[in-house]
Amino acid sequence: MINLTIEDREGRRAPVEIPEGISLSLMEVLKASEYDVLATCGGMALCATCHVQVLEGPDQFFTATDTELDMLDTLPDAGPHSRLACQIHISEEMDGMVFKLR
Numbered sequence: 001m002i003n004l005t006i007e008d009r010e011g012r013r014a015p016v017e018i019p020e021g022i023s024l025s026l027m028e029v030l031k032a033s034e035y036d037v038l039a040t041c042g043g044m045a046l047c048a049t050c051h052v053q054v055l056e057g058p059d060q061f062f063t064a065t066d067t068e069l070d071m072l073d074t075l076p077d078a079g080p081h082s083r084l085a086c087q088i089h090i091s092e093e094m095d096g097m098v099f100k101l102r
């Protein structure tokens, strides 16, 4: 299992367990876990409604890709550890990570 901790917009933290070997984005996992993530573009990095902030995890997950930065730049509340959840593909290296919904 890959164990994540998700902090919602009210600051409540809850665990999310993901089976290893599945091919999903973090956005899809959040939606499947009934978090309020609109994801209106369906994961194309075009809407920024899947904005999350990385709070804990391996270094490589803290840096957004260029595609993400184009969208994140349009958000007033994006910060240095902001990512688009649809552009984060679930992998075993993510075990133990903490994300905050924005």
Ligand code: FES
Pocket (backbone or CB within 6 Å): 027, 038, 039, 040, 041, 042, 043, 044, 045, 046, 047, 048, 049, 050, 051, 071, 084, 085, 086, 087
């Ligand atoms: S779902 Fe639209 S940017 Fe991620």
